[in-house]
Amino acid sequence: MISSERMAAVDANAAALGVPRKQLMESSGNAVAQEVRAASDPGDAVALVCGRGNNGGDAFVAARFLADRDVTVHLLGRPESIGTDIARENWEALRAAEVPTETVADSAALDLGSPAVVVDAMLGTGVSGALREPERTAAAAVNSLDATVIAVDVPSGVDADTGRPTGGDGAVAVEADRVVTFHDAKPGLDRLDAGVTVADIGIPAAAERYTGPGDLLAFGRDPDSHKGENGEVLVVGGGPYTGAPALSARAALRAGADLVRVACPANVADEVQGYSADLIVRRLPGERLSPDHLERVADLAADRDVVVIGPGMGDAAASVEFVRRFLAEFAGRAVVDADALRVVPEVDTDAELICTPHQGELRGMGGETAADPTERADLVRAFAAEVGHTILVKGRYDVIASDDGERVRQNRTGNPGMTVGGTGDVLAGTVGALAAQTDPRTAQTDPRTARTGTEPALTDPFQAAAAGAYVNGLAGDAAAEANGHGLVATDLIDRLPHALYDE
Ligand SMILES: NC(=O)C1=CN([C@@H]2O[C@H](COP(=O)(O)OP(=O)(O)OC[C@H]3O[C@@H](n4cnc5c(N)ncnc54)[C@H](O)[C@@H]3O)[C@@H](O)[C@H]2O)[C@H](O)CC1
């Protein structure tokens, strides 16, 4: 089972692995052709009703495979309005091959004849909102035919995640007899009374197992976002160390947070502020974090999207006690790193934590690790389910597991030069910034559920951790390009924006 959003990410990861979408489209189209063949006889009339996106592109490919059927391809719209290169190239190949095609400008002119099979390739996962013309009239025309209706990927006008019409209950959508969907089942298709074929289209398992550019799609900068919608982060740390909280805070800014505050003991506050004028430093009396700071830090944390707790705090008993009691009361979202990690397994909290241990810290938390990445992935997902929080274990391959242990992903970016001190602080700040972003879909009215964007939801913590590991490693790789293994943690910070947005 895979969501549309995850499918788009996997698609992009496949392309980055060297399996381009046009190749996937060829496999998609071939799978559709096989389904048409199974539902018809040589010489039967087959009408392929095609939209202007890649869903239509799949059917252009299918038509090419169906040489022994009497096919007619109906394009809803002008050829120059075909929206993607790979669909257009497949349309042009049909034209060059003199496969019968019709271009339908006005839906009233759509004449499908009386085919044995109709292929519904108007809209797939690119649909948004209720069907507009000409797809709307075309869908009604398809439904009125006495023909086997085979939908490409998802029946047009149906939301693949919910199985409900994208225009709301009762809205027009194609009623398919069969659906050929790609790579993995879609949650909403089970609700339909259509038969479903899940076609393997050659997407490598690595596109799901490892992070890739697709994992950043959820963090694209929302063009009309306002200050604060891209997240406010509070870094709580420092004491024996001054660099760590500043590295985390500066990384959070570079990874897209709008405002970053640092709550740190007074004795290091000036030095932390000295690292960057972009930081807002809130000093806590004394030289170490301690339970005396609980009320002040709880106040500072209350209106922030994410707290990053631990960088440079050291392991003084009072500081560890502070973390234990802070987390016991905290009900928001926090990235937990460094010496704060050890309290997580024992503290009962309503907070949504993203823990970022290296393998030694994982063992210190009571988790297990293994040299083999796949074995490590299984151990980490079991531990994440046990503690009930997202876990990102740093290593040659970082392993990220969701808080229910259901999802696990590995990150391959990064290099041995990153064992230098401070890169973990940069990672914690990067994850904090991504975890503080609002999910662009919920920030406005969602056409599929018509839910108004009241309190926009924060992005998925597992996704934020996976994307954070990926981006931090990319920045580390860019730093290694420039400085070899002499790279230092500050080299990563200014490379984070490029890693996030210029992939
Ligand atoms: N890995 C894979 O799963 C692959 C999937 N493939 C196919 O690609 C489509 C998704 O293609 P995309 O171009 O993103 O979008 P669509 O073709 O589904 O639709 C976009 C098209 O439709 C118009 N549109 C959007 N909403 C509406 C509406 N409510 N009414 C009318 N028209 C609408 C929009 O303007 C665009 O023109 C996926 O489903 C698979 O079939 C690839 O083949 C490769 C691998």
Ligand SMILES: [K+]
């Ligand atoms: K479709």
